[in-house]
Amino acid sequence: MPHGGKRKTGTGISRRSFLTTLGAGTVASGLIPGGKRGKAAAAEGSPGIVGPGEVSITLEINGKSQEVKVEPRVTLLDVLRNRLDLTGAKKVCDRGTCGACTVLLDGKAIYSCSLLAIEAQGHKITTIEGLGTPEQLSAMQAAFVHHDAQQCGFCTPGFVVACTAFVNAHANPTVEDIRAGLGGNLCRCGTYMGVTEAVLEAAKAMKGGA
Amino acid sequence: MASTAWPKPDQRQLLGKRFDRLDGPAKASGTAKYTHDTNLPNMLFAKALWAPHGAAKVSGIDVSAAKAVNGVAQVWSVEPGTEVNYAGTLVAVVAASTEEIAREAVNKIKVEYEVLPHNVDDRDPAKVSGEPSKKEVPDAAGVDEAFKSAEVVSEGYYGASPITHCCLEAHGQAAEFRGGDLYVWATTQNVSGYAGSVTDAAGVPASQVHVECQYMGGGFGSKFGADQWGQICVQLAKQTGKPVKFMLDRDQELMIAGARPSVYGKVRVAAKKDGTVTGWDSDMLASGGKGGGKAPDMPYVFTGVPVIRNVSRGVPVNRGSQRAWRAPGHPQNCLITMSALEDMAAKLGMDALEFFMKNLQYTGRPDVYRDELTKAAEMIDYGSKAHPRGDPTAGPIKRGLGMALHQWGGGGHGSNCDLTVNPDGSVDAKIGTQDLGTGTRTVIGIVVAETLGIPLERVKVNIGSNAYPNDGASGGSTTVGGVSSSARDAATQALNIVLDKVTPELGVPVDRLVARDGKIFDADNPSKSMTWEKACSLLGQMPINTKGSKDPKDGTKLTESGVGGVQMADVSVDIETGVARINEMVAVQDCGLIVNLKTAESQVYGGMIMGITYALYEEAIYDPVTGRMLNPDMEFYKLAGLADVGKLKVHMMTGPGYDDRGVIGLGEPPVISPGAAISNAIANAIGVRVPIMPFTPDRVLAALGKGGAVA
Incomplete structure (x- = not known):
């Protein structure tokens, strides 16, 4: 049990339930033959089995369809960072613990280090870069700046994405809701006070969606 | 003008x-864009193989299968005969066209080891090496006499386990040669001085080394020079003629890229019945790696105690070497000093705040600490919450208050x-x-x-x-x-x-x-x-x-040195499960003239949170059999999450006497006191000292087994 403490679950995404959910999602998409695996499966002529060489996959990222050639073993995070230069999502633990790699998959926060890129086909992927730009920050990004919810900033993109998904699912969060629901992201510099304030402020501004 | x-x-x-x-x-x-985000055309990714033994000699290494993997450009490896002093030491590094290929190739490298004896036990006095360092004021006889004639003597055992830096951006570097010059993208706390650490590997003078670090994902004292991995990265770039990025994996980061030394030992404190401290006598073991270590000079902050004996013995351990960890030595020193002093207060039946106030003449800045203690007590509502050691409330949840004082230079x-x-x-x-x-x-x-x-x-x-x-x-x-x-x-x-x-x-x-x-x-x-x-x-x-x-020609002094701070913690401890939780923590801090109040407060909040983490959760745990770190990941090397930090309050001392001083640094001071304040709060809650930090449930229950609260 991380932290040996009592971590309330149920109202949001704790680190544990986050993982469980993610695991279920991974299994589910793994069972879908053909479609999600796209051209790759067809090319191999053997439904459900692709690789081990590079295959061509199509990902819908930030509203744009992108084709990339990758080996089936490559994670969504590594495709984003190493192939598409979308480096906002960070690789920190690479084991589904810290949340620095969080992106949205059909609006839900997931750890992109724990999903194969090939399994993200057919889903709408939103990365931190898709939420706003330095010139036009989203409400959550602006609140992070305003409340100084960042120091070194390495956990920040993952946190912003997770907080965005959280507020979309919990329009009027209390401080207790935030503590319970955002345990899936870790910060080393200690910015949790700013994060909490930022989520409270952004939730007010985000009425009607991000 | x-x-x-x-x-x-x-x-x-x-x-x-x-x-x-x-x-x-x-x-x-x-x-x-951080170093880890560097993407250059035709860039190679480097991944490493590490030694799995606490101590060993590499008797053979075969990288041929790795070199044969399609996409591998170059392999670096240690020479046969190389001795490895701790598990995690890099023995081979592969540069390949993709990260996945580099990892696959690393797995094909075969290494034979002659396993040697190792030690990761840092608490065994029998493992001490070298002469102890000793300081006695006024002299040996004076210390003995002071303790013999003391009105009250309290004794205790205290310690802090090793921890790591766990920077979220792992150590590493990207490097590329262009037209004979070396360009490096480094994650470093020393961009101006970094070049000198890669010139040997590069074979070019520092004037031809261009270092860039616009953003870095944490350092905390662990990221100065290029280190072995940065030098290997440069070599690989030179050999392949291509840009190479080599970032450590999380397990490597936790094993070899930063450690705070552990300190354990016995302390005796002498005092008068009125609470005036008259003597300090500590005998510590310190472990920072293969070279042993030295405990900081004690007592902390109360440095003017008239009679002091400090004995420190180094215990060599086969662990990744110590590095400066945010306020080097201070959190450990603060923990041991404030715990031992608070134990004396408890023995005297004296309120801890009154006891610390009574001894402020031994500090360098009594007036400042008096103001800071008073302010912190007000912020945490000390008057209505304080109770003698041991929460008398019925039931399993015991609540307590604790405090600590710290100091730093920061010029x-x-x-x-x-x-x-x-x-x-x-x-x-x-x-x-x-x-x-x-x-x-x-x-x-x-x-x-x-x-x-x-x-x-x-x-x-x-x-x-x-x-x-x-x-x-x-x-x-x-x-x-x-x-x-x-x-x-x-x-x-x-x-x-x-x-x-x-x-x-x-x-x-x-x-x-x-x-x-x-x-x-x-x-x-x-x-x-x-x-x-x-x-x-x-x-x-x-x-x-x-x-x-920094030193203007007109002689104006714009920066000074010397800050202080006080923190108080309010904790609840479940004596059935041993789980300690933070209800509230307050910090009062001075740092001269503040430039940006918002980011200054962020530093203090961050210091408290990092302190809560090392006080309750994080610990590098080593296996005595293999010598390996057992938790080099972020699931079991635990950082506090959003739900773990309780309610935090910060007060920066400003106004006359503070902001008419120069600008003084603030990165380190606020991370010093949390461990000590939380230790004292737990003792105040459950009625017994939990000797070793972090105060995990097993340690809390073990301490309760020797006395303290009952439900």
């Missing part, structure tokens, strides 16, 4: 107010700033420093804008490159004092050049001119004024270039 000295309180326009950090939007939008390091004021009024500042997340960029901008009387947005701050004027390494909380001094010096020089141009135009003596709110005006008749842009246009076509340094 405008003065280099910091403006008086009523003249400050920006200093000490709250500003968003300048690079906040880049970080919050994911566009800030500015050597710093140089080049400042350009252009005829269009735009301003550029260049300093070869780096922003670890402390807000250095923003501090420089605020100081320049304050000095020139222009909005912060008018100043372009350039840092993170060794192309800029040299600045000291960011260690010891020395950065803010350094960069604010050199920026103030350079900007004052530039302002005086502008004022000389304005004087004849406005017909106002230069001493009466004031730069403020984007204008330059007559102090006696503000209607006689000129905009900043108009004033700069008087320069004609040539910009102004000035060079400022």
Whole structure:
């Protein structure tokens, strides 16, 4: 049990339930033959089995369809960072613990280090870069700046994405809701006070969606 | 002539107010590029193989299968016969076209080891090596006599387990040779001084090494030079003629890239019945790696105790070597000192706050600590919450309060700033420093804008490159004092050049001119004024270039050293499960003249949270059989999450006596007290000391097994 403490679950995404959910999602998409695996499966002529060489996959990222050639073993995070230069999502633990790699998959926060890129086909992927730009920050990004919810900033993109998904699912969060629901992201510099304030402020501004 | 000295309180326009950090939007939008985010055309990815033994000799290494993998460009490996002193040591590194191929190739490397005896037990007095270091005041006989004749003596065993830095951006580097020069993208606390650590590997002089670090994902004292991995990265880039990026994996980061030494030992405290401490006697074991270690000089903060004996013995351990960990030595020293003193207070049946207050004459700054203790007590509502050791409340949840005091230096390091004021009024500042997340960029901008009387947005701050004027390494909380001094010096020089141009135009003596709110005006008749842009246009076509340094030529001192702080913790401990939780923590901190109150408070909040983490959760655990770290991941090397930190309050000491001092660093001080304050709060709650930090449920229950609270 991380932290040996009592971590309330149920109202949001704790680190544990986050993982469980993610695991279920991974299994589910793994069972879908053909479609999600796209051209790759067809090319191999053997439904459900692709690789081990590079295959061509199509990902819908930030509203744009992108084709990339990758080996089936490559994670969504590594495709984003190493192939598409979308480096906002960070690789920190690479084991589904810290949340620095969080992106949205059909609006839900997931750890992109724990999903194969090939399994993200057919889903709408939103990365931190898709939420706003330095010139036009989203409400959550602006609140992070305003409340100084960042120091070194390495956990920040993952946190912003997770907080965005959280507020979309919990329009009027209390401080207790935030503590319970955002345990899936870790910060080393200690910015949790700013994060909490930022989520409270952004939730007010985000009425009607991000 | 405008003065280099910091403006008086009523003249400050920006200093000490709250500003968003300048690079906040880049970080919050994911566009800030860190070393780990470097993507260069044709770049190779490097991945490493590490030794799985606490101590071993490499008897054979075969990299042929790795080299045969399609996509592998180059392999570095140790020579047969190489001795490995701790598990995690890098023995081979593969550079390949993709990260996946590099990992696959690493798995094909075969290494044979002759396993040697190792030791990871840092608490066994039999494992001590070398002569103990000993300090006795006034002398051995004096110490013995003082304890023999003491009215009260309390004794205890205290310690802190090893922890790591766990920077979220792992250590590493990208490197590329272009036209005979080496370009490195480093995650470093020392961009100005980094080049020297790669010149041997590069085979080029430092003048041909270009170092860049715009953003870094944490350092905390662990990231200065290139280290072995940075040098291997350079070698691979040289051999392949391609850019190479080599970032450590998380397990490697936790095993070899940073460790805070452990300290354990016995302490005796002597005191009068009225609570006045009369003597200190500590006998410690310290372990920082293969070289052993030395415990800090004790007692902490209360350094004026008249009779002191310090004995420190080093225990060599086969663990990754110690590195400066945010306030090196201080958190351990604070934990042991404040715990031992609070145990004396409990033995005397004296309130802890009264006891610490009574002994403030032994500190360097009694008046400051008295004010800070008083303020912290007010913030945490000490008067109504405090109780003698052991919460008498029925039931399994016991609540307690604890406190600790800390100190730090934080005077500015050597710093140089080049400042350009252009005829269009735009301003550029260049300093070869780096922003670890402390807000250095923003501090420089605020100081320049304050000095020139222009909005912060008018100043372009350039840092993170060794192309800029040299600045000291960011260690010891020395950065803010350094960069604010050199920026103030350079900007004052530039302002005086502008004022000389304005004087004849406005017909106002230069001493009466004031730069403020984007204008330059007559102090006696503000209607006689000129905009900043108009004033700069008087320069004609040539910009102004000035060079400022930490020590301005006019002799003005802009930075000082020496800060203090007090923290108090309110905890609840479940004596059935052993789980300790933070209800509330308060911090009171001084740091001289504050430049940006918002990021200053962030440092203190961050220090408290990092302190809660090392007090309750994080610990590097080693397997005595294999010598390996058992938890080199973020699932079991535990950092506090959002739900774990309780309610936190920060108060910065400002006003007379504080902000009329120079600018002083703040990165380290607030991380010192949390462990001690939380230890004391737990003892106050459950009635017994939990001797070893972190105060995990098993340790709390073990302590309760020896006494203390009952439900």
